[in-house]
């Protein structure tokens with residue numbers, strides 16, 4: 479069994495001091511590949527350099543809606559060249575999207591930065607990793623209007639109806655630690671309603687640790703709790719979940 483962990487931020491300062499141990503524990507827990515996701519300029523550069531130095535790491539780059547001020551012409555050009563650089567070129571563009579919960583930046587500014595990055599991803603023929611909070615309908619509308627076909631709604635917390643609309647447009651859902659939370663029955667319902675071939679496993683480390691580690695720093699090895707809960711929801715073994723979601727991720731980020 480090998481698990482493809484499709485969304486972690488080992489490029490985050492919280493992993494600076496013990497990255498090697500975190501990677502060792504990831505491997506010991508059965509993770510065969512990790513996608514380190516960029517969210518601003520510094521983390522995007524670091525994701526690419528980690529992919530170039532660690533054989534099991536792949537990278538993505540992009541500007542998160544809470545970091546919209548990083549979206550300048552110069553930075554855009556640097557991200558495009560990072561996407562094409564080195565032996566481990568970027569596997570995806572993201573995470574990008576809309577965050578209407580925090581609204582660190584004006585929603586109209588967020589939409590502009592989001593759409594421009596979707597256009598670039600399309601030109602580069604890269605799948606996109608979507609961050610979305612309190613804005614599912616708007617986000618899916620924009621993806622549809624941009625003609626985006628390869629998108630994962632990371633850490634999906636929308637409704638079953640929104641999940642089904644996303645799937646009907648060809649998108650995948652990222653499922654992480656939230657499905658283990660006591661108060662997250664809607665998220666479990668959505669994860670159970672979606673066909674397994676549209677689900678990618680993730681942790682979003684260092685954030686959103688699954689039970690029993692909720693509230694602590696999350697790390698990729700905790701993904702086994704997510705695999706177990708998803709197995710329960712789909713009535714399959716954890717091995718089968720790992721195998722199916724590996725195939726999904728390998729073809730999505732090819």
Ligand code: NI
Pocket residue numbers: 485487515573682
């Ligand atoms: Ni993330």
